[in-house]
Amino acid sequence: MDESQISLIKNSWNSLLPQKEETGSLFYQTLFQDDTSLRYLFGTNLTGQIRKFMDMINFIVDQLHHPDQLEKELKALAHRHFQYGVLSVDYDTVGKALLKTLASQLQEEWTPETETAWQELYRTVTQTMLNSLKSPA
Ligand code: HEM
Numbered sequence: 001m002d003e004s005q006i007s008l009i010k011n012s013w014n015s016l017l018p019q020k021e022e023t024g025s026l027f028y029q030t031l032f033q034d035d036t037s038l039r040y041l042f043g044t045n046l047t048g049q050i051r052k053f054m055d056m057i058n059f060i061v062d063q064l065h066h067p068d069q070l071e072k073e074l075k076a077l078a079h080r081h082f083q084y085g086v087l088s089v090d091y092d093t094v095g096k097a098l099l100k101t102l103a104s105q106l107q108e109e110w111t112p113e114t115e116t117a118w119q120e121l122y123r124t125v126t127q128t129m130l131n132s133l134k135s136p137a
Pocket residue numbers: 038041042043049052053056057077080081084086087090091092094125126
């Protein structure tokens with residue numbers, strides 16, 4: 001990710017922040033429509049989960065200039081996700097649902113450049129998480 005991509009991510013994320021809860025709930029709605037079987041991994045009350053997920057994306061966006069800090073957090077997150085029973089294929093499903101949600105919320109701000117920047121961010125995050133599972137927590 002280059003500097004211009006980091007700016008696109010930060011600016012688009014900031015535009016969404018006022019609708020953080022709405023965006024988070026749309027994300028889970030989209031995810032469970034795309035793969036119903038994933039619903040059973042989560043508890044019955046999604047409100048807390050929506051907040052935690054959105055706060056974590058916020059943290060990631062916030063730490064883009066601090067890769068060491070980010071890597072440390074993502075490594076711990078990956079190990080917790082392994083415990084939840086999340087499989088590597090599920091990361092693709094989540095990525096697609098996340099990007100679809102961002103596209104529908106951002107509308108005209110979702111330019112091809114912004115889409116590429118988010119694809120790149122999600123790819124890097126997933127790669128860091130999955131690679132860290134190859135070494136002990
Ligand atoms: C960029 C990728 C992801 C991020 C940032 C993320 C973020 C989070 C956060 C912050 C939590 C709260 C608990 C914790 O911190 O450990 C969580 C829980 C969870 N996530 Fe993720 N997640 C990601 C990918 C996934 C994927 C691919 C799945 C697969 C379906 C998934 C399923 C879950 C489940 C099952 C829980 C526990 C829910 C519960 O306890 O009810 N996550 N996630």
